[in-house]
Amino acid sequence: MTVREATQLDFEGIYGLLARLNSTSFSKSDWQKIVSVNFNAEHTHYGYVLEVENKILGFIGTIFTERIINGEMHRFCNFHSWIVDPSVKTGGMALLLKVLKLKDHVVTNFTASEVPYKIFKSLKFREIEYKNYKLLPLQSHKSRSKIKIYNINDQNAGQLLGQEELKLYNDHKIFENTQFLYLKQDDLYSFVICKKRSYVPNVFNKISILKSALKDILALSEIHYISHPEVFFNGFSNTGNAVNICRKLGWSMGVLVADRYIPKNCVVKKKYYPSKRPYVYRYADNDELIDTLYSEFFILNF
Numbered sequence: 001m002t003v004r005e006a007t008q009l010d011f012e013g014i015y016g017l018l019a020r021l022n023s024t025s026f027s028k029s030d031w032q033k034i035v036s037v038n039f040n041a042e043h044t045h046y047g048y049v050l051e052v053e054n055k056i057l058g059f060i061g062t063i064f065t066e067r068i069i070n071g072e073m074h075r076f077c078n079f080h081s082w083i084v085d086p087s088v089k090t091g092g093m094a095l096l097l098k099v100l101k102l103k104d105h106v107v108t109n110f111t112a113s114e115v116p117y118k119i120f121k122s123l124k125f126r127e128i129e130y131k132n133y134k135l136l137p138l139q140s141h142k143s144r145s146k147i148k149i150y151n152i153n154d155q156n157a158g159q160l161l162g163q164e165e166l167k168l169y170n171d172h173k174i175f176e177n178t179q180f181l182y183l184k185q186d187d188l189y190s191f192v193i194c195k196k197r198s199y200v201p202n203v204f205n206k207i208s209i210l211k212s213a214l215k216d217i218l219a220l221s222e223i224h225y226i227s228h229p230e231v232f233f234n235g236f237s238n239t240g241n242a243v244n245i246c247r248k249l250g251w252s253m254g255v256l257v258a259d260r261y262i263p264k265n266c267v268v269k270k271k272y273y274p275s276k277r278p279y280v281y282r283y284a285d286n287d288e289l290i291d292t293l294y295s296e297f298f299i300l301n302f
Helices: 008-018 028-035 091-100 114-122 163-172 208-215 229-236 239-248
Strands: 002-005 047-052 055-069 072-084 106-109 132-135 148-151 178-185 188-198 219-226 255-258 271-273 280-282
Touching: 002 091, 008 028, 008 047, 008 055, 008 072, 047 072, 047 091, 055 091, 055 163, 072 091, 114 280, 148 239, 163 178, 163 188, 178 229, 178 239, 188 229, 229 239
Parallel strands: 072 106, 219 255
Antiparallel strands: 002 047, 047 055, 055 072, 106 280, 132 255, 132 271, 148 178, 178 188, 188 219
8 A cells, every 4th residue: 555646647547436436416527627727836636546556546636825925925835625435444544644744734624524634633633613604785774985896807916916815816717707897996995706606596496397407507706715895895885886797797686705805894784604624724823824715626527
C-alpha cells in the first residue's frame, strides 16, 4: 500500500472511484476539472492517491493557494473528494494524514458528509459557526449615500481592483456561473464574488413539472467573498439598490450570504436559509482568514 501525489495521468483511476459516488450531477468531464486547475507553483499535484499493486484504490483531492490577507502571506490547502475502495478502508487515514502534515497551511474542508465530519471533529478540526440568510430585493431602509454598482470584467478589473483582488478575479473568472460585483460608496468600495445557485421557492415544490422548469431559470447569488461588507449591505438595504444589484447579478431573485459576513448593525431584511454542510478547518487561530474561494464550489460548479 503506497500513498503518493496525484497527477493528471492518474485521472482514469481516480474517476473509477468517484463514479461510484451516489451523485448524478457530475459527469466525467466535470470530475476531470479537479486534476486540471492549479493555483500554486510549489504544489503542482492535485491531491494524493492510494495505490495497491499499481491500482488506484483511494484518493483525496487538494487545492493549494497562497494569499496575501491584511498585508500578510497565508498558505491554504482545501481538501475534498476523500474516497477509498471498501477493500482498503484503513488506507483512508493514510491519505488524510498526508493533508494533516501540512501544518504550515490553513487546512480546510467545506463539503464533508456526516461520517467524515465526525472523523474531522475527532482529529481536532474546528468548525466555522454560521447560518445562511436569504436577502430578497424588497427592502425598506432608505440609504442616505448614493451607491454606484458595476459588474467587474476584463475591461475594468485592472482599473477598479487592487493587486490582490485582481488576482482573485483572474483566478476565478474561468469558472461557470461565477459573478463579480463592485459597489462604490463615497471613498469606500466593496468587491463581491458570487456563484449563481438554482433556487425554486417552496410554493412551486409540489408541482414537479413546474419545479423542474423553474430550476434552470430561477437563482440566488451566493456570496463566497466580500470586502468592506458594510458598503454592500448598506446598499442592499434600499429596495432600489437591491433591485439594481440583482439585475447586475443576471436578474438573480436575491442574495444568499452567511451571517459571518453581515455587519452587526446592518438593517437589511433577511430570512434564514438552511445551511447545507459544515465548514471545518485546522492550523488557524480563528476563522477570520477563511472564505470559500479556491474550492470545489467553483471547480465543480455547485
